[in-house]
Amino acid sequence: MILAALPEPSRVGDVLMAFLSILFEGAPYIMVGTLLSGLIAAFLDSKLLDKVLPKSRVLATIMAGFLGLVFPVCECAVVPVIRRLVQKGLPISCAVTYMLSAPIMNPIVAVSTLTAFKEFQKVHGWGDLGNATMTISRLSLGYLVAVIVGLIVLRFRPAQVLRTKIANSINAPVAEDAAPAPAKSFNAKLVHAMRTAMSDFLDTAMYFTIGVIITSVFNTQVNQAILSTVAGNEWLALPSIMGLAMVLSLCSTSDAFIAAPMASFSMAAKLAFLVFGPMMDIKLLFMYSAVFKRRVVMALLIGLFILIGCLSEPWMLVIQKLATK
Numbered sequence: 001m002i003l004a005a006l007p008e009p010s011r012v013g014d015v016l017m018a019f020l021s022i023l024f025e026g027a028p029y030i031m032v033g034t035l036l037s038g039l040i041a042a043f044l045d046s047k048l049l050d051k052v053l054p055k056s057r058v059l060a061t062i063m064a065g066f067l068g069l070v071f072p073v074c075e076c077a078v079v080p081v082i083r084r085l086v087q088k089g090l091p092i093s094c095a096v097t098y099m100l101s102a103p104i105m106n107p108i109v110a111v112s113t114l115t116a117f118k119e120f121q122k123v124h125g126w127g128d129l130g131n132a133t134m135t136i137s138r139l140s141l142g143y144l145v146a147v148i149v150g151l152i153v154l155r156f157r158p159a160q161v162l163r164t165k166i167a168n169s170i171n172a173p174v175a176e177d178a179a180p181a182p183a184k185s186f187n188a189k190l191v192h193a194m195r196t197a198m199s200d201f202l203d204t205a206m207y208f209t210i211g212v213i214i215t216s217v218f219n220t221q222v223n224q225a226i227l228s229t230v231a232g233n234e235w236l237a238l239p240s241i242m243g244l245a246m247v248l249s250l251c252s253t254s255d256a257f258i259a260a261p262m263a264s265f266s267m268a269a270k271l272a273f274l275v276f277g278p279m280m281d282i283k284l285l286f287m288y289s290a291v292f293k294r295r296v297v298m299a300l301l302i303g304l305f306i307l308i309g310c311l312s313e314p315w316m317l318v319i320q321k322l323a324t325k
Helices: 011-043 047-052 057-064 075-087 092-101 107-116 126-131 133-153 164-170 186-221 224-231 234-248 267-279 282-289 294-324
Strands: none
Touching: 011 075, 011 107, 011 186, 057 092, 057 133, 075 092, 075 164, 075 186, 075 282, 092 133, 107 133, 133 267, 133 294, 186 234, 224 234, 234 267, 234 294, 267 294, 282 294
């Protein structure tokens, strides 16, 4: 009787079912990620990062790529953090490397990628890591690209990279040194963390929901045979899916749930989507422009597009070969 009352299958019902399945699967990771970013914003002393990095600029840049494992933040939260760290003396190369790698090289993204690509059930210990091909490829390529960009930025002076106001504030005396503000209580910091997390969650959830709607329509209403011409050709698939990642502006803690169902695209194309999106999208273009000069932002956009587009397919092949050994 209950089954008889159910509505007949429809195009709207298909979209709604696909939308809810992706939404419920990805939303918990957004919540955890934004909660961590709020706690970091409230409790982390920004000077700590400068203390733990090596004195050598090259080694510090290489180490900065791993900071996301210790201080995990999504791309929505990392830009304001970088601005504060740079003003407190963190080397520009380290800041850029951390900015690009942190949204990918962090535990929340690793777990969400494992879950989205059904690799969690194949990994029961360190010996089964070869089964987590997409997760390993994403984290390793994200780290490599971030370090390469950071080492390139190392050749430039802060005034050549940063907006004039921020570059001038690096060596300028800080008002809080002359009259330090009273330390906040634990309760005040906790309230600040929760407010920051709530703001980040609402902002991130909005972009995620828009992406889920587009993906649900894409997966249920678009004839996949039409996409075979694009998806089957890596020369077209890679730039098109990277452009899609930029337009969707998804959070790195949940974008794997958008990429995984795209059956028409190859694993290399999905890898490009998962690495390029957290490093460069529409909202990040505006956020980067608040810290870096416009020509630097454009150079970053073009450079990342070319670098990730060229490395995704060979990198995926290398990881897959290593996994089969």
